[in-house]
Amino acid sequence: MSWLAPLTQTELWTSADGCSAASIFTTLLMTVVAKGMREARAKAARTRDIVSGEFDFVVVGGGSAGCVVASRLSENPNWRVLLLEAGSEETELNIVPAFYNSYLRDPFFDWHYTTQRSGWDSGQFIPRGKGMGGCSAVNALHFTRGDRYDFDNWEKLGNKGWGYKDVLPFFKKSENMRDAAIAQDTQYHSTGGPQDTESDRFSDPNIERYLQAFQELGYTMTKDINGEQHLGLSKPPSSAAGGERRSTNRAFLPASVRARKNLVVQTQAFVRRVVVSSGRAVGVEYDGPEGVRTARATKEVIVSAGSYNSPQCCLCSQASLFMRSSQQPADDPRPDIQIAIGATHADSEPNPKCASDETAGTFFNQMHGIVNNLRPKSRGEIRLDPQNPYGAPLIFHRVFSIEDDLKPVIEGHQLLVKLDETSQVFKDNGIKLHVEVPDACASLTFNSDAFWRCAFQGLGKSNGHPTSSCSMGPDSDPLAVVNERLQVRGVANLRVVDASIMPEATTANTNAAAVMIGEKGAAHIAEDWTKPVDPTAAPTARPTARPTARPTAAPAPGTTSLPSSASTATAALFPALLWAAVALARNY
């Protein structure tokens, strides 16, 4: 098992000296990948319609949430809906789960962001899906809703209508649970929704051994982590049908939906700014295939561009342990550690079983565990690049800037060492930990807190689950960007509907919750525009005083803070919405 380079799986397809069959397989895959990419680009170049004009709703970003919003709003034939996506159409490659590592660094599929150096973070590549489906088209497919207490906590923080009982119907509304045994539990699951979900169809034998090893230590299997019990060992369900990825683009915007006369989907359209007039969002300016154009929104602009402008793990074989660290308060039942277990290919010593095992999983001869802090207290920041405001935002994760955040991550790693030292399954199968000890840490006692602190230096990063950069909150919360109906404070007719509105990150992977937010956001919008107008009612988005300065660390050299008022920010450029603190769901 390798730890300290768990995030270098991109090498998976380029070295296969473990098994010769695997080498051939790899070569074939690379050929298919290259061909697929060429075809995808050619296809993208063909779809170049100009869209200028007037719509009821303009949705910015065709990602996990944006596709849901556009699909649901266009169910009403009287509403004209425009969806603008900066990237291209999804390709056939995206369907194959195991390919995801091969396109993560390709600018065709990915925004190619890097974090700014600060503290524990030495400046890391952070993947973010670009193109229809957004991150749901490139992610690791885990479809995990989160713990019921995550949502009850959102409500406790002042967000009426976002408790577990309120959000569960929206999780169910999307769902088409393909696993009949799980679908039977209609309290938590449903069938017939657009989003196919299924239990993992493929299991690498090594993953099974790993699960056994955790069970030897007393951890129990959770049958359905999206049901009654979230805590424990599990093989998370996938956003897939028959082993094929189902991004929200494929799920919510299939050809039958795209054929709606009232829906226009425009790709390769980078939205530069939301146009605000007299305190009201009236449209967007975007840079499309034919240059800069404006699209008017007579009702609302909905920003669903994700948490950076919105930013992994796994192959087709995966498992997770959701557990509580010793620092989790007794009255908070949520997990704060996730150990995501994946089988990978080592380019060093092959597992002796590799050549003899007859199962499909033998290509993977090494395992890794990525330890995530699910409840980080550290907060990051996003700023416009003053040299190029339309370019990549400046992303400061500030991972581990609060000391306590390290503890669960150290505890998780120490648990993995315990597995290595005690597990019978590991012994029986020749599984050994491989820990790369950085030179700087060699003098420290292996597995001590000090050792791990030293080993993590420079590795602090998110696992692709940034949230809360436009967080939802009550009037009393000075950092809240949107209210509980996801309306931006200070600008009427403008909402944010994506993972960025989470008041706090869920204690899970965040795609399922982004889909739920898309469903619930669309329902709020539909409700607000179909109910009888009460002329005496307060405006939908009441201008409120915004803090003039946010509590942030000093700007890095050569950077400036984003505009400090929400209205200035939204009027200037939509990424400026992302000025609030970024809570990172994953720290490492």
Ligand SMILES: Cc1cc2nc3c(=O)[nH]c(=O)nc-3n(C[C@H](O)[C@H](O)[C@H](O)COP(=O)(O)OP(=O)(O)OC[C@H]3O[C@@H](n4cnc5c(N)ncnc54)[C@H](O)[C@@H]3O)c2cc1C
């Ligand atoms: C590598 C990776 C692996 C992950 N693995 C998992 C996993 O296994 N399970 C899980 O639950 N979660 C996972 N996640 C996280 C999860 O997929 C995201 O939290 C979720 O998809 C976010 O949804 P969103 O709608 O907020 O944003 P996104 O899906 O990022 O959508 C934003 C969209 O807006 C577009 N956009 C951005 N700026 C503009 C602009 N200016 N103009 C027009 N369009 C724009 C983007 O191109 C993108 O399509 C992973 C993420 C990554 C990157």
